[in-house]
Amino acid sequence: MIKILPLLIPLALLAACAGSNDPRYLIASAPGETVANLRSRSIEVRLVSLPSYAAASDIVAEGEGGALFALGGAQWADDPARGMTAALARGLSERTGAAAAMEPWPLNTGPDARLDVRVDQAYARADGIFELSGQFAVSSPGGTVREFVQRFNITTPVAGDGAAAAADALAQALAELARQVSLAM
Template sequence: MIKALSLTLPLAVLAACAPANDARYLITADPGEKVANLRSRTIEVRLISLPSYAAASDIVAEGGGGALFALGGAQWADDPARGMAAALARGLAERTGASAAIEPWPLNTGPDARLDVRVDQAYARADGVFELTGQFAVSSPEGTVREFVKRFDIRTPVSGQGPSATADALAKALAELARQIALAM
C-alpha cells in the first residue's frame, strides 16, 4: 500500500504541473451551397503552401503591436497544410459533386484538375477578423479544363476569444475559399 502510494504521489504532482490548455482543434470547412456542376469530375488538391507561422502546430493570433502569439498552448489537431487541404477537398466535393482528394492522387486514372493553393496570410487579427489571403492555381494534367491562377482575399469575423473562435473563423474562411474556387472552375 505504501509502495503504491509512493508511486502515485509523484505522478499526481506531475499531472498538476502539466499545462492546463493542451487542447487540439480540428481544421474544418463549414458546409456550403452547391454550385453548378463542373466539367471536372475529379480534383486533386495539393498540400497547401503556408507561411512558417501558419504551418506550425501552434494556433496563433495577432497581439499588440502586430506581433503573432501562440494562443495558450492550443494546437491544431492535424498538420495545418494537410488539414487545410483535406478541408478544402471536402468543401469542393460537397459544393461541386466532383470527387476531390488530397495528394497523392489515389486512383490509377489521373485527375481532371489539380488545385494548388499558396497562402500568404492566415491568422486572427487583433481587430477581430480572420485573414486568409493568397492565390490558387488550377491545372489540367490531361488538358480537359481551362488552366488559370487567381488571387483570393478572404476576411471572416472571429466571434469570441481564444483558439476555438480562431478555429471557427478558419472554417468559415476555408468554406469561402472552396466557394470561390468552385465558382472559378
C-alpha cells in the same frame, strides 16, 4: 550512476510532454451551397503551402503592435497544411459533387484538374477578423479544363476570443475559399 544519467534525461522529457493537457482544435470547412456548373469530375488537391507561422502547430493571433502570439497553449489537432488540404478537398467534394482528394491522387486514372493553393496570410487579426489570403492555381493534366491562377483575399469575423473562435473563423474562411475555387472552375 553516471552511465544511467543520460538515459534518465530523455525519459524525464518524455514524461513532461505526455502530461500535457493543451487543447487541440480540428481544422474543418463549414458547409456551403452546391455549385452545379463545374466542368471537372475529379480534382486533386495538392498540399497547401503555408507561411512558417501558419504551418506550426500553435494557433496564433495578432497582438498589440502587430506581433503574432500563440493562443494559450492551444494547438491544431493535425498538421495545418494537411488539415487545410483535407478541409478544401472535403469542401470541394461537398459543393461540386466531384471526386476531390488530397495528393497523391489515389486512382489509376488521373484527375481532370489539379488545385494548388499557396497561402500568404492565415491568422486572427487584432481587429476581430480572420484573414486568409494568397493564390490558387488550377491545372489540367489532360487538358480537359481551363488552366488559370487567381488571387484570393478572404476575411471572416472571429466571433469571440481564444483558439476556438479562431478555429471557427478558419473553417468559415476555408468554406469561402472552396466556394471561390468551385465558381472559378
